Amino acid sequence: MKKGISPVFAAWFVLAGTVVGAAPQTLAAPSQAFKTPAEECLFTGYTQHEDVARFLGSLAAASANLAVRVVGGTREARGYPSQDLYLCVLTESGVRSPEKLDRSRPTILILASQHGNEQSPKEAALGFIRDLAVGELRPWLRRANFLVMPQCNPHGNLSDRRPNEQDLDMNRDHVKLESGGAAAIHRVFRAWMPEATLDMHEKGDDYYRVSLGCVSNINIAPEIQVFSRRVVLDEVRRALAKKNITFGEYVVRDEMGMNTATGAALPSDMLRGRETLLRYSTVEINDGRNSLGIYQTLSFIMECASRHDLPTLRERTSWQAWGLRFWAESVVGRGEEILAMVNRLRKEERERAGTYFEDDVIHLRMDYKRDPSVLQVVRKRFEAPPSQARGILRVDKKAGETVTASDLEPFPYAGRMKVVEETVKNWFPLVSSRLTVPRPLGYVIPSDKAQVVENLLRHGIGVGLFTRDAALSVEAYFVTDIEPSDIDWLPPERIEAEKRKIPVLARKGDFYASCDQPGATLIPLLLEPQSQFGLICYGRFDLVPKKGEFFSVWRVVEDRALPLAAYKNFLR
Ligand SMILES: [Zn+2]
Structure with missing residues (x-):
């Protein structure tokens, strides 16, 4: 619930x-x-x-x-x-x-x-x-x-x-x-x-x-x-x-x-007075x-x-x-x-996931939307008659004596409830995509993001460790605008980033998560900075970038051999 x-x-x-x-x-x-x-x-x-x-x-x-x-x-x-x-x-x-x-x-x-x-x-x-x-x-x-x-x-x-x-x-x-x-x-x-x-x-x-x-x-x-x-x-x-x-x-x-x-934990004043919608x-x-x-x-x-x-x-x-x-x-x-x-x-x-191509996209943000052919739905619910007593007394009480909740046995299910039908006009059964990104071949994660790597391992995602420095051409996000969320567990209020192709040096000790494994869709959802579902939502992963900086996790889209050893590939 x-x-x-x-x-x-x-x-x-x-x-x-x-x-x-x-x-x-x-x-x-x-x-x-x-x-x-x-x-x-x-x-x-x-x-x-x-x-x-x-x-x-x-x-x-x-x-x-x-x-x-x-x-x-x-x-x-x-x-x-x-x-x-x-x-x-x-x-x-x-x-x-x-x-x-x-x-x-x-x-x-x-x-x-x-x-x-x-x-x-x-x-x-x-x-x-x-x-x-x-x-x-x-x-x-x-x-x-x-x-x-x-x-x-x-x-x-x-x-x-x-x-x-x-x-x-x-x-x-x-x-x-x-x-x-x-x-x-x-x-x-x-x-x-x-x-x-x-x-x-x-x-x-x-x-x-x-x-x-x-x-x-x-x-x-x-x-x-x-x-x-x-x-x-x-x-x-x-x-x-x-x-x-x-x-x-x-x-x-x-x-x-x-x-x-x-x-x-959303403050109640953020929710109060808003119109509601019904969705899956x-x-x-x-x-x-x-x-x-x-x-x-x-x-x-x-x-x-x-x-x-x-x-x-x-x-x-x-x-x-x-x-x-x-x-x-x-x-x-x-x-x-x-x-x-x-x-x-x-x-x-x-x-x-094993080959990079632009049309293979991951949906990073999505909205609930109406179905033009079904604008509203009828649903049923219980309604208690106005005169309904609150329960059945389990102890003898005289007139005027106080009755507490513990003196009452609830009515059996649906005993005296009326079933009423209600038409809901804001019915949003569909989901539309708001932002997509092509799935990369994998992600380079810097060595100081151990929490991120531990999380991937908990998901059963295989992570590689760079065994020596490697010069790479990657896609990095340059952050042009950001307003972090002040509520933990939520993505930044706003994050604008340009994807730039840059030469970088992946250091010995950095990590690599390939998308060519089970979890090929989960990995981008966790690691993309503009994902509404990502690790960036959670303060403990320390991933929120500053304006004018590059996001710390890089995308690899060029297929080449990388100097990697499996990291913590231990029997569990
Ligand atoms: Zn539950």
């Missing part, structure tokens, strides 16, 4: 769903010998990290199809020790490492509960792991490999808070990778290179119980978005309708002229969907309705479980098509 926006506006959903207020659906329990911790306690508590470890341990002992790996860790904070982060590898042959993976079938990565107060994705993911390992979904392992990280933010789950133990919003950390959790996700992604990913979240108490969002950054091949929307979302919508669960594509309300999606989910690449989609991955976010309270945990977990199951069923069913499409797009990208 989006941060800092009132719940009413937090998420809006477009496609019409079906029935509201139906009885909670529960999945048929496939193997009751292995109840998830939440099923065990009848959903009276949130599953904590120790319970996750115990559950996965006993499941792995019982299933030759499941291997559990430690793929990273959290930090010690506030008396809570550092914790291992787990990856569940579910395959037909019980593979334990990426080298052994059968790549003739698609590999599917599922991430749950990056946001600690969004508990039901984790509960549903644990049930899904069980169903694949010992239950009724085992036959799917003949057609696909599954990777599941069921608990990405243990400290957030413990404290029932959105951020992690460093107070970082993990789902805005996928560019800078400061959190152990986001770094682990990218380590897993780069090691296993899945073709499809799903990042599971909770939104507010919304009419559309299950929502899925597709990739929206236009550097990702348009056919991925089209396939996601027309095939996968449509199949999930139809499957959920049979269960009487309302579905709508994930959309977000934004203040017009503002980008509220970066995670930057963000084009930013610092989330868990576009940041994996940028590798030409069929990547999704799922957002299910939630009141974030225990009495509704069972019900919201069931929405997550059905959404996850039907999404996975669609991806498994379309496995051959997806594998062929993603393999082809990744190969084509590498081929383009």
Whole structure:
């Protein structure tokens, strides 16, 4: 869910769903010998990290199809020790490492509960792991490999808070990778290179119980978005309708002229009084969907309705479980098509990146825009009748006695809510490019930008080290005008730069990032000074240039051998 926006506006959903207020659906329990911790306690508590470890341990002992790996860790904070982060590898042959993976079938990565107060994705993911390992979904392992990280933010789950133990919003950390959790996700992604990913979240108490969002950054091949929307979302919508669960594509309300999606702490007076627009989910690449989609991955976010309270945990977990199951069923069913499409797009990208040509452009800045043929949309939402009581008393109260929030039990979902339709006139479903640059062959990074290089390594990007001085002809940006942002996590307010071809000396000890590798689109987005998504947005990388200076990272567009050795090419 989006941060800092009132719940009413937090998420809006477009496609019409079906029935509201139906009885909670529960999945048929496939193997009751292995109840998830939440099923065990009848959903009276949130599953904590120790319970996750115990559950996965006993499941792995019982299933030759499941291997559990430690793929990273959290930090010690506030008396809570550092914790291992787990990856569940579910395959037909019980593979334990990426080298052994059968790549003739698609590999599917599922991430749950990056946001600690969004508990039901984790509960549903644990049930899904069980169903694949010992239950009724085992036959799917003949057609696909599954990777599941069921608990990405243990400290957030413990404290029932959105951020992690460093107070970082993990789902805005996928560019800078400061959190152990986001770094682990990218380590897993780069090691296993899945073709499809799903990042599971909770939104507010919304009419559309299950929502899925597709990739929206236009550097990702348009056919991925089209396939996601027309095939996968449509199949999930139809499957959920049979269960009487309302579905709508994930959309977000934004203040017009503002980008509220970066995670930057925007002052409220910047937002107040602005007209709003409705759009699909963000084009930013610092989330868990576009940041994996940028590798030409069929990547999704799922957002299910939630009141974030225990009495509704069972019900919201069931929405997550059905959404996850039907999404996975669609991806498994379309496995051959997806594998062929993603393999082809990744190969084509590498081929383009290996040779420099002006038409191979990267979109550095983009805007949401209207679709002239669909100027407005109708969406449904709940509306409480004016006379609605606030809840059900759980204790006896006499007339005149004070009633506090803790005396009240919430109404069951949608109990007395009215469903109303609303026409939204500022509908911005499309994305247009505002600035492009040809993809260079690679970038020279000066030796004093160690933080930048460490970040690239965290993304799994191979970096070369100049082993001797080398005279080069490069493209360097001469900055003619700049107004830095005074808010961290945002690009400069204004940056004008001329690209100049100049002779330079790359020094022994400088670094080189070639674009001819996986991440061929990510690398320019991180390193170009005019990228709205780049490392320049974050103060810690110290990349903001001054007017009248050259930007410190140079573009190489001429193909010649460079004196390089792989830098920190260590086994991890
Ligand atoms: Zn979330």
